[in-house]
Amino acid sequence: MFDRRLVVNFDWVLLLTVLFLAGAGIVNLYSATASWHASTPIYLKQCLWLFGGVMVALIICLFDYRHLEHFAVHTYIVSVGLLIFVLTLGKTTMGATRWIDLGFFNLQPSEVIKIAIILLFSRIFSQTASFVGYSFLELWKPFLWLLIPVGLILKQPDLGTATMVVFIAATMLLFAGVKRGTMVVLSILGILTAVAGWFGLHDYQRARIRTFLNPEADPLGSGYHIIQSKIAVGSGGFRGKGFLQGTQSQLSFLPERHTDFAFSVFAEEWGFSGSLVLLLVYLFLIVWGLYIARRAADRFGMFLALGVTAMIFWHIVVNLGMVIGLLPVVGVPLPLFSYGGTSMVTTMIGVGLLMNVSMRRFMF
Amino acid sequence: MGLDVKWIELPAVQRRFLFYSAAATLVFLLLLLRLWYLQVIHYEELQERSVKNRTRVLSLEAPRGPIYDRNGVLLVDNRPSFQISVMRQDVENRELLFDALSGLLGIEKAELEKRWDAGRGFPIYRPVPLATDVSREVMEKIQEHSVDLPGILTEVRPIRDYLDQGSTAHLVGYLGEITEEELARKDFAEYRAGDFVGKTALEKSYEDYLRGHKGKRLVEVDVQGKLLRQLQMETSSPGNKIFLTIDRELQRATDEAFGDQSGAAVAIDVHSGEILAMASRPTFDPALFAKGIGSDEWREMIHDKRHPLQNKVIAGQYPPGSTFKMIVALAALREGVAGEKRIVDCQGDFEVGGSRYRCWKKDGHGPTDLRKALRESCDVWFYQVGLELGIDKLSQAAREFGLGGLVGYPLPGERAGVIPSQEWKRKNFNKPWYAGETVIASIGQGFVLATPLQLAVMTAALANNGTVLKPQVIQKIEDWQGNVLFDSQPEIVRRIDYDPQAWKAVRDGLIAVVNAPRGTGHAARLDDITVAGKTGTSQVVRRKSDEEEEEEVNGDIPYRFRPHALFVAYAPAEKPDIAVAVVVEHGQSGGRAAGRSPKRLFSVTWN
Numbered sequence: 001m002f003d004r005r006l007v008v009n010f011d012w013v014l015l016l017t018v019l020f021l022a023g024a025g026i027v028n029l030y031s032a033t034a035s036w037h038a039s040t041p042i043y044l045k046q047c048l049w050l051f052g053g054v055m056v057a058l059i060i061c062l063f064d065y066r067h068l069e070h071f072a073v074h075t076y077i078v079s080v081g082l083l084i085f086v087l088t089l090g091k092t093t094m095g096a097t098r099w100i101d102l103g104f105f106n107l108q109p110s111e112v113i114k115i116a117i118i119l120l121f122s123r124i125f126s127q128t129a130s131f132v133g134y135s136f137l138e139l140w141k142p143f144l145w146l147l148i149p150v151g152l153i154l155k156q157p158d159l160g161t162a163t164m165v166v167f168i169a170a171t172m173l174l175f176a177g178v179k180r181g182t183m184v185v186l187s188i189l190g191i192l193t194a195v196a197g198w199f200g201l202h203d204y205q206r207a208r209i210r211t212f213l214n215p216e217a218d219p220l221g222s223g224y225h226i227i228q229s230k231i232a233v234g235s236g237g238f239r240g241k242g243f244l245q246g247t248q249s250q251l252s253f254l255p256e257r258h259t260d261f262a263f264s265v266f267a268e269e270w271g272f273s274g275s276l277v278l279l280l281v282y283l284f285l286i287v288w289g290l291y292i293a294r295r296a297a298d299r300f301g302m303f304l305a306l307g308v309t310a311m312i313f314w315h316i317v318v319n320l321g322m323v324i325g326l327l328p329v330v331g332v333p334l335p336l337f338s339y340g341g342t343s344m345v346t347t348m349i350g351v352g353l354l355m356n357v358s359m360r361r362f363m364f
Numbered sequence: 365m366g367l368d369v370k371w372i373e374l375p376a377v378q379r380r381f382l383f384y385s386a387a388a389t390l391v392f393l394l395l396l397l398r399l400w401y402l403q404v405i406h407y408e409e410l411q412e413r414s415v416k417n418r419t420r421v422l423s424l425e426a427p428r429g430p431i432y433d434r435n436g437v438l439l440v441d442n443r444p445s446f447q448i449s450v451m452r453q454d455v456e457n458r459e460l461l462f463d464a465l466s467g468l469l470g471i472e473k474a475e476l477e478k479r480w481d482a483g484r485g486f487p488i489y490r491p492v493p494l495a496t497d498v499s500r501e502v503m504e505k506i507q508e509h510s511v512d513l514p515g516i517l518t519e520v521r522p523i524r525d526y527l528d529q530g531s532t533a534h535l536v537g538y539l540g541e542i543t544e545e546e547l548a549r550k551d552f553a554e555y556r557a558g559d560f561v562g563k564t565a566l567e568k569s570y571e572d573y574l575r576g577h578k579g580k581r582l583v584e585v586d587v588q589g590k591l592l593r594q595l596q597m598e599t600s601s602p603g604n605k606i607f608l609t610i611d612r613e614l615q616r617a618t619d620e621a622f623g624d625q626s627g628a629a630v631a632i633d634v635h636s637g638e639i640l641a642m643a644s645r646p647t648f649d650p651a652l653f654a655k656g657i658g659s660d661e662w663r664e665m666i667h668d669k670r671h672p673l674q675n676k677v678i679a680g681q682y683p684p685g686s687t688f689k690m691i692v693a694l695a696a697l698r699e700g701v702a703g704e705k706r707i708v709d710c711q712g713d714f715e716v717g718g719s720r721y722r723c724w725k726k727d728g729h730g731p732t733d734l735r736k737a738l739r740e741s742c743d744v745w746f747y748q749v750g751l752e753l754g755i756d757k758l759s760q761a762a763r764e765f766g767l768g769g770l771v772g773y774p775l776p777g778e779r780a781g782v783i784p785s786q787e788w789k790r791k792n793f794n795k796p797w798y799a800g801e802t803v804i805a806s807i808g809q810g811f812v813l814a815t816p817l818q819l820a821v822m823t824a825a826l827a828n829n830g831t832v833l834k835p836q837v838i839q840k841i842e843d844w845q846g847n848v849l850f851d852s853q854p855e856i857v858r859r860i861d862y863d864p865q866a867w868k869a870v871r872d873g874l875i876a877v878v879n880a881p882r883g884t885g886h887a888a889r890l891d892d893i894t895v896a897g898k899t900g901t902s903q904v905v906r907r908k909s910d911e912e913e914e915e916e917v918n919g920d921i922p923y924r925f926r927p928h929a930l931f932v933a934y935a936p937a938e939k940p941d942i943a944v945a946v947v948v949e950h951g952q953s954g955g956r957a958a959g960r961s962p963k964r965l966f967s968v969t970w971n
Contacts, residue, residue, distance in 0.1 A: 231410050247414055251417075272400060272403040276396060294378075
């Protein structure tokens with residue numbers, strides 16, 4: 001079972017890239033929470049989560065990812081079960097029901113479903129993708145599998161995660177190939193859903209979108225986050241204010257600066273130059289993920305790597321888009337960078353899957 | 365698996381990888397463009413906003429310039445006072461807060477709400493004052509309960525401190541909170557709502573000198589507005605020191621001489637025109653204004669019949685009575701109407717145009733010359749001489765001495781008094797002048813009105829051989845580092861030319877008033893200094909009906925109809941230094957009531 005090639009082919013590039021980003025994230029968290037007086041500093045906790053995450057990733061490397069294809073359906077069913085469970089018995093905070101309290105850890109089934117959807121769709125697409133691409137009729141089953149968890153997540157309500165799940169699935173589907181006519185129909189459907197969705201939104205969700213369009217209308221209320229974040233980012237200038245010198249973050253003008261708005265802290269203190277480096281490394285991670293998919297030994301591995309990369313990509317884009325005012329404020333963390341165990345573990349599961357696919361690329 | 369490889373290696377699938385990589389790169393490029401837009405293109409604007417976020421400019425009160433007497437004795441200073449203010453942004457429940465605060469401060473809730481509303485225009489991080497100059501006990505109580513009073517803070521701010529108990533209140537004036545109209549004016553650009561500014565007299569006229577320059581503190585705050593550290597500081601510079609011409613000892617003596625009586629007294633240095641003492645009674649406590657006067661107290665003050673807010677030295681207009689006789693005498697001598705030796709036989713009354721004018725002494729003075737007429741204040745002598753002189757010549761002489769026009773008091777509020785003439789009467793009443801009016805004008809009654817300051821200037825001119833001096837109240841202004849900004853110089857309004865004999869004759873008469881037997885001004889006599897002076901008793905105009913009603917009921921003359929007592933004096937008679945004018949309102953008799961004041965003043969000066 002254990003092959004010398006596994007060690008030779010271990011993806012150090014991926015691991016080092018991930019460690020670099022997570023390391024930068026921890027350094028940034030140290031600054032973002034410098035004025036806090038907690039018994040355990042946030043950056044130390046994040047170190048623990050990173051350590052745990054790396055362990056999870058390494059454990060995932062231990063077995064051949066191809067076994068996962070058989071468990072994809074089970075994982076999916078359990079995940080949906082957890083989503084139903086959380087809706088009925090979950091912990092409610094700030095008007096949303098998203099967690100299951102496991103004592104040491106708040107399990108967020110909506111995170112688990114991301115991985116589950118990636119596994120399920122990898123299985124479906126690797127088995128059925130054809131040269132000609134999918135037609136509309138062939139897709140009703142995958143749609144159903146997608147709509148069930150998305151509907152449950154929207155019910156929580158968690159628009160951000162639901163969007164993420166749809167984006168991940170769509171990215172995978174588009175790669176698998178869709179007939180031209182189907183593509184047109186899907187596009188139209190997508191637009192119609194968006195329009196219909198506006199009316200189905202909760203008031204606070206609609207307010208967020210309105211705020212995104214014009215944050216200055218309510219600078220101390222709903223526009224506050226985005227305005228303060230823009231000020232933080234912009235006032236960093238080209239060279240940044242310097243580590244621990246960001247006034248927006250150090251003086252607490254920036255809200256949620258250790259979680260969703262961690263990048264604003266970084267951009268304020270390291271400026272455009274620092275942000276450029278960080279973004280290039282993130283881009284490298286994405287391109288490397290696609291490279292892993294391309295080199296995968298089989299179609300399942302390819303779709304798996306692609307799905308994980310899509311997951312990381314969309315998180316990065318939506319989070320950054322949000323903190324620099326390109327997208328509405330939805331609570332999506334920046335992978336490896338924002339503080340949070342759930343995000344770290346989910347991302348590292350994905351990274352573990354990528355490593356797994358990468359190191360077994362020559363194993364036929 | 366072979367199938368897999370084939371699928372992946374399809375050019376179309378390979379293109380998809382390329383396409384995905386390119387798309388991801390494009391999206392990142394878009395993010396970087398946005399970052400460039402924020403961090404480079406809009407850097408300055410956003411940088412400025414981040415600075416604005418975290419910095420506040422706090423102004424540092426500049427201590428108002430202190431006021432000294434001519435010898436450097438502090439009269440008006442500043443002292444620290446406790447002010448209870450509210451930081452509105454920290455208040456969650458105003459009702460609850462005011463409920464608690466009302467009891468501690470002893471201020472009605474409605475009043476607190478009014479003061480809160482008064483700060484509506486302030487920026488949110490600026491505290492709004494709720495109670496000024498609270499006692500240490502109240503301050504300590506507030507501190508004790510500070511946990512239950514979120515947003516309430518105790519500030520220490522300088523407040524005007526009057527060390528002379530309001531003795532110079534009329535000269536110095538008082539402060540009040542700046543009004544909205546004042547705030548809108550250009551010369552008040554440096555002020556903010558809640559500041560105190562001079563409202564009257566010196567405090568108002570010399571506002572520019574006294575206010576100093578506010579300092580600034582640039583501080584860093586966090587998101588709650590909590591002050592973190594000081595970034596920059598520009599210290600305030602205190603206002604300039606003003607040295608008055610007032611001598612505190614003389615001022616105090618002048619005040620005390622009045623006792624409970626009302627009136628005015630002013631002492632002038634005959635060489636320089638500097639006012640050494642000026643008292644206007646009753647006075648008021650300017651400290652009441654320093655912390656913001658209540659409307660009840662204010663109403664009480666402006667309705668007080670004795671006019672405590674009026675500076676009677678410059679704004680009180682009284683018939684000068686017999687103090688005016690020196691002018692008549694001088695004019696008569698100059699015009700050759702009557703010589704020193706001119707004898708008029710006083711039988712107690714005088715008749716002209718069918719009317720009888722009485723001398724104050726019913727039995728008459730008998731044959732009277734100038735000296736005796738002055739000494740014993742014989743009215744008939746002056747009736748006769750005045751009539752011969754004519755109103756216009758008399759009027760001209762009086763005007764030369766500073767009567768009937770502003771003497772140039774350097775602060776606002778001075779009134780001109782009245783010196784009538786034929787033309788004046790035609791203009792004001794459109795009626796011809798009557799001889800009887802000349803008669804009563806000759807004893808400083810009728811139309812004639814003068815302020816105590818005018819009488820002092822007149823007396824000083826008599827004492828210094830005819831130099832009419834502009835009165836001064838500010839001796840010197842120094843900035844806080846001791847640089848002299850202003851140093852007063854005597855300002856001569858005019859020189860009046862009289863024959864030395866004429867001066868001497870009148871002066872001798874005035875010496876006799878105080879020192880000779882039967883002189884009317886005995887009350888001002890001193891053993892070691894020769895005082896020269898002239899008494900006066902001036903009738904208060906009253907309507908017939910009033911007289912009948914009140915006089916008959918009481919037998920005694922009611923207070924408000926009692927004549928004013930006047931006294932003008934200078935000393936030492938041989939080589940005069942100081943001239944004084946005193947009016948005791950309703951003091952009955954010039955010699956007795958008004959003579960005390962110069963006596964005290966002179967004895968303080970030379971003992």
